[in-house]
Amino acid sequence: xxxxxxxxxxxxxxxxxxxxxxxxxxxxxxxxxxxxxxxxxxxxxxxxxxxxxxxxxxxxxxxxxxxxxxxxxxxxxxxxxxxxxxxxxxxxxxxxxxxxxxxxxxxxxxxxxxxxxxxxxxxxxxxxxxxxxxxxxxxxxxxxxxxxxxxxxxxxxxxxxxxxxxxxxxxxxxxxxxxxxxxxxxxxxxxxxxxxxxxxxxxxxxxxxxxxxxxxxxxxxxxxxxxxxxxxxxxxxxxxxxxxxxxxxxxxxxxxxxxxxxxxxxxxxxxxxxxxxxxxxxxxxxxxxxxxxxxxxxxxxxxxxxxxxxxxxxxxxxxxxxxxxxxxxxxxxxxxx
Amino acid sequence: xxxxxxxxxxxxxxxxxxxxxxxxxxxxxxxxxxxxxxxxxxxxxxxxxxxxxxxxxxxxxxxxxxxxxxxxxxxxxxxxxxxxxxxxxxxxxxxxxxxxxxxxxxxxxxxxxxxxxxxxxxxxxxxxxxxxxxxxxxxxxxxxxxxxxxxxxxxxxxxxxxxxxxxxxxxxxxxxxxxxxxxxxxxxxxxxxxxxxxxxxxxxxxxxxxxxxxxxxxxxxxxxxxxxxxxxxxxxxxxxxxxxxxxxxxxxxxxxxxxxxxxxxxxxxxxxxxxxxxxxxxxxxxxxxxxxxxxxxxxxxxxxxxxxxxxxxxxxxxxxxxxxxxxxxxxxxxxxx
Numbered sequence: 001x002x003x004x005x006x007x008x009x010x011x012x013x014x015x016x017x018x019x020x021x022x023x024x025x026x027x028x029x030x031x032x033x034x035x036x037x038x039x040x041x042x043x044x045x046x047x048x049x050x051x052x053x054x055x056x057x058x059x060x061x062x063x064x065x066x067x068x069x070x071x072x073x074x075x076x077x078x079x080x081x082x083x084x085x086x087x088x089x090x091x092x093x094x095x096x097x098x099x100x101x102x103x104x105x106x107x108x109x110x111x112x113x114x115x116x117x118x119x120x121x122x123x124x125x126x127x128x129x130x131x132x133x134x135x136x137x138x139x140x141x142x143x144x145x146x147x148x149x150x151x152x153x154x155x156x157x158x159x160x161x162x163x164x165x166x167x168x169x170x171x172x173x174x175x176x177x178x179x180x181x182x183x184x185x186x187x188x189x190x191x192x193x194x195x196x197x198x199x200x201x202x203x204x205x206x207x208x209x210x211x212x213x214x215x216x217x218x219x220x221x222x223x224x225x226x227x228x229x230x231x232x233x234x235x236x237x238x239x240x241x242x243x244x245x246x247x248x249x250x251x252x253x254x255x256x257x258x259x260x261x262x263x264x265x266x267x268x269x270x271x272x273x274x275x276x277x278x279x280x281x282x283x284x285x286x287x288x289x290x291x292x293x294x295x296x297x298x299x300x301x302x303x304x305x306x307x308x309x310x311x312x313x314x315x316x317x318x319x320x321x322x323x324x325x326x327x328x329x330x331x332x333x334x335x336x337x
Numbered sequence: 338x339x340x341x342x343x344x345x346x347x348x349x350x351x352x353x354x355x356x357x358x359x360x361x362x363x364x365x366x367x368x369x370x371x372x373x374x375x376x377x378x379x380x381x382x383x384x385x386x387x388x389x390x391x392x393x394x395x396x397x398x399x400x401x402x403x404x405x406x407x408x409x410x411x412x413x414x415x416x417x418x419x420x421x422x423x424x425x426x427x428x429x430x431x432x433x434x435x436x437x438x439x440x441x442x443x444x445x446x447x448x449x450x451x452x453x454x455x456x457x458x459x460x461x462x463x464x465x466x467x468x469x470x471x472x473x474x475x476x477x478x479x480x481x482x483x484x485x486x487x488x489x490x491x492x493x494x495x496x497x498x499x500x501x502x503x504x505x506x507x508x509x510x511x512x513x514x515x516x517x518x519x520x521x522x523x524x525x526x527x528x529x530x531x532x533x534x535x536x537x538x539x540x541x542x543x544x545x546x547x548x549x550x551x552x553x554x555x556x557x558x559x560x561x562x563x564x565x566x567x568x569x570x571x572x573x574x575x576x577x578x579x580x581x582x583x584x585x586x587x588x589x590x591x592x593x594x595x596x597x598x599x600x601x602x603x604x605x606x607x608x609x610x611x612x613x614x615x616x617x618x619x620x621x622x623x624x625x626x627x628x629x630x631x632x633x634x635x636x637x638x639x640x641x642x643x644x645x646x647x648x649x650x651x652x653x654x655x656x657x658x659x660x661x662x663x664x665x666x667x668x669x670x671x672x673x674x
Contacts, residue, residue: 002339002352002467006418010442012468015339053659081343082527089653090427092447093661096530096651100664105347105527107455108651108666110429110447118444122459129466130339131349149655190419190442193433314433314445316426318486322390324430327437329445 002129008222010189010215017184018127018135018176020335022073023291026064028143028169031288034269039292041068047144047169054144055093061171061284062087062098062140069136069173069291073180080104080175081132084122086115087140087283088167089149094140104136113208113237114191114312115139116172116287117331123176124185124333133178139310140171141282150201150317163203165239165281168268172287174295183298183306187334189219193314195327201313201320204328205242205265205278208311211328212238213249216309219332227257231303234294235330236286236310237265239278264289264310286310298337308333339466345559347526347552354521355464355472355513357672359410360628363401365480365506368625371606376629378405384481384506391481392430398508398621399424399435399477406473406510406628410517417441417512418469421459423452424477424620425504426486431477441473450545450574451528451649452476453509453624454668460513461522461670470515476647477508478619487538487654500540502576502618505605509624511632520635520643524671526556530651532664538657541665542579542602542615545648548665549575550586553646556669564594568640571631572667573623573647574602576615601626601647623647635674645670 005012024041032043049057086109087094099106111118119137146167152158194214198207212235243263250257268280315326342349361378369380386394423446424431436443448455456474463472483504489495531551535544549572580600587594605617652663
């Protein structure tokens with residue numbers, strides 16, 4: 001029998017921290033023109049990735065990211081015991097069709113933009129629990145598929161409000177193994193849904209910040225760590241507004257996170273010059289920043305300990321149309337060299 | 338470190354098989370009028386469950402099933418370490434909003450109608466891996482929410498083809514624990530997606546049968562068991578057509594499953610008198626049959642060993658509109674007294 005790994009209320013300390021033996025990402029043109037350009041494995045010159053529809057492009061992105069991560073880890077898909085993947089599209093078709101084509105035993109996930117944390121948590125838990133020797137975690141989003149599904153067709157040319165964020169056209173993949181070299185997943189804190197009554201789908205940063213606040217606070221309490229334990233605490237896609245709100249919430253508790261906190265949604269684009277308003281969003285935002293800038297930075301010595309906290313808004317156009325508020329979720333994954 | 342639990346290609350033998358300490362279900366009027374009427378914990382006199390929309394009704398069904406299962410297990414939601422849940426709606430809003438209201442750390446899943454197998458597999462794997470002492474698995478579907486999302490609004494009065502199935506208005510919940518009395522989850526076989534080119538969304542039984550065939554064959558091979566090891570092998574919602582096709586596929590391999598195989602989609606309704614064509618479908622179909630008829634039957638001694646194999650079709654209206662075929666998935670969960 002495996003020993004109990006639970007510490008505190010929502011955190012699990014992995015007994016044999018799985019190792020990140022490979023990671024890769026794929027992005028579109030706009031992301032490739034941003035400040036993190038150097039950290040991407042593949043930048044497509046447009047948003048089609050050679051496919052006839054954007055939906056087909058998104059699944060191709062997932063396959064490209066997975067295959068690149070496998071080749072960087074010097075293994076093949078036959079070596080992967082379990083695949084955990086998700087995306088934003090109705091019925092998670094990007095992940096389902098990609099998983100069909102790679103043929104790995106598959107768990108489909110829906111965690112909205114928190115998917116990279118969710119898939120990484122489950123992939124790490126599965127390995128640590130004895131369920132195989134290699135697992136993969138994948139997440140993606142695509143600006144054009146998300147816009148027409150959640151908002152309006154691109155042809156409509158809708159105006160965006162200042163609090164809006166830009167859904168990243170990006171996919172990321174992490175390959176975990178029981179043995180090898182690389183950063184390790186040491187702890188996971190599984191989020192409880194938080195809902196403070198935000199109803200504006202153009203201000204999801206505000207809706208998700210409360211979940212990030214709850215999960216990060218819980219993680220620090222459960223582990224007995226101060227926020228300074230981490231060289232970087234990084235949320236998924238709170239954007240500028242959510243980023244500032246989170247700092248404020250911790251400040252009210254007497255914690256100053258300003259020195260070691262950042263948000264993937266603030267990192268992916270140049271907000272001054274790329275017309276993205278509050279920043280980036282989408283599963284692909286945190287997935288591509290994690291699998292490039294962050295993990296590369298850990299390997300090159302910039303950071304030794306990162307707390308990766310992707311954030312998701314669990315609403316739908318139907319739920320908003322029926323008067324519901326926007327629930328948020330955040331899972332925290334501690335990655336250490 | 339936990340010992341490796343993998344046997345064969347896709348199967349994991351749980352080291353300390355988690356125990357089903359509680360299970361419950363909730364159904365609508367039509368399901369309550371069917372042959373399994375006696376096995377339901379709550380039959381609502383209509384499809385609204387007291388809510389103003391069907392979407393809100395579906396999330397209420399999930400909460401009712403979870404709370405009933407908790408009370409039957411004589412525990413509270415605070416005792417549950419992790420909740421694994423999913424449904425058919427865009428962005429899985431039934432599960433997300435239900436999880437918000439119960440406040441348990443939450444993993445959202447999308448496995449279409451295979452969700453009860455997916456959630457049960459992950460809930461069992463988490464416990465066996467040392468991630469807490471109690472987990473919950475939930476799945477639901479609702480005829481009225483599914484029809485208007487996947488097909489046409491009910492008011493349209495669309496004609497149904499003979500191969501069509503009826504989406505169950507039902508939810509089911511299983512509570513697993515490391516200690517207690519009840520049937521145990523001993524093995525899980527995680528499915529790989531199968532796609533034989535079926536494009537007709539009114540014939541999902543045919544699309545999913547290949548996944549059931551692949552996963553069950555793999556399970557028997559991985560475990561070295563003959564099909565007769567199980568008192569009952571039961572698929573999720575292949576319906577009459579898929580049921581017969583599966584028997585034929587195994588017959589071609591020299592296996593006669595006719596004595597110990599059934600399908601939840603064939604069990605839930607009286608096909609002669611309830612106008613459901615090929616039978617039942619939806620996550621709620623296998624979820625409600627498992628948590629009533631099947632687990633009750635195990636406890637009363639009808640069956641000692643069941644292989645529960647919920648099946649899902651991972652397409653969307655968008656993917657079909659773009660010319661894609663319907664991929665199927667099936668996860669097998671061995672439950673033994």
